[in-house]
Amino acid sequence: MRQITLLIILLLCLPVSYALVCGQSITESTVLTEDLYCGQTNGVVIAANNVILDCNGHRVSTEFHFEKIGIYSYNSENVTIINCVVNGSKTGIKIGDSLPLFKEDRQYEYPSNSKIINNTVHDTDFGIKIKEGQNNTIANNTIWNTIISAIDTVQAGNLNITNNRIYSRGEPLSIGSSGDLIIKDNNIEGWKVGATDNMISGANSFHFIGNSVKNVDCLFLDEVPDAIIVNNTFLFIDDLGTCIYLGVGCDNALIHNNIFYTNYGGVWGIDIAVNNNANVSNNNLTGMSRGVMVIHSTNTIEHNNFWISTIKAGEDPGQSTWKNNYYMAYDQPQEGCDDANSNGICDDPYHLYGGSNYDNTPYNTPSGWLKIKHYHLERFEDTHE
């Protein structure tokens, strides 16, 4: 009897598989069995907690630009949306709303713990939108040809955006007022540099790690203190703008081990503007005429390779610390870099553009600091054989 009861409970927990009609609200986990072509109505509305919507590769299609939503989880918690193909509509997939949940304990809360995984969203104004939800995950999705933004969040605390492929004609990322924000291992492509940014504003903590960013003004941060920007590749082609711009309230940034590449000379690689205590280290900046700008701020710029042919590898009126960098425009005797004592460091300092600041230890070969370490290690090993 107990086994039969368990079996019945198990069967009740399994998702139902049946053909939905457009605009239908679901309150239990559901597997889609056919495509939905919905014209000018919403596609699927999720109206209960703990629902899994598995489209099983099926399409939810509504009219392009029309003020509707492909898949809408309205004020529900712990919702999972997987394996859906969504096109058309104003917004492809939306979580949350401005109306808070009214919990049993009479505390207002917002919909949380949603997972949007392994979906394809395309040809919408907004791709995936989260409004006032907490602890949500957007992972392994493909989002392309979005007109306004691919991932758009407002007041979405503790958000994890991982391993998505994004191509947006508008802003790839538009993230406002997040708690802890992790953006990791995504492939993010814009339509045109100078036209759109990846815009991040008001995060408590921000980890931008291992992403590939192309054809968009790479990162525009506003009120994002303690940002960690590590191990990314930024390709910004034909641009007149800035790759990473730190606006107000962005102290203590770590910008480390990134590749910046452009083919066009009119750009800033990193503009730190008015912020303090940034550490810009071990980056490769190639092709732009202007590498790092720090104005009226106290930061440390070290162990970077500036593959920049002009004198504006670094611009600093005077407050920041520049040390142990490589400057392509200052690595040979005819450029003023002599190395009479053969220690791999130019004997005279490198004069930074825009004031009277210097890098007192400019290396004369790319990543020369690593070679010096190897040299000493080899010497050590030689003498201890």
Ligand SMILES: [Ca+2]
């Ligand atoms: Ca040179």
Ligand SMILES: [Ca+2]
């Ligand atoms: Ca020297």
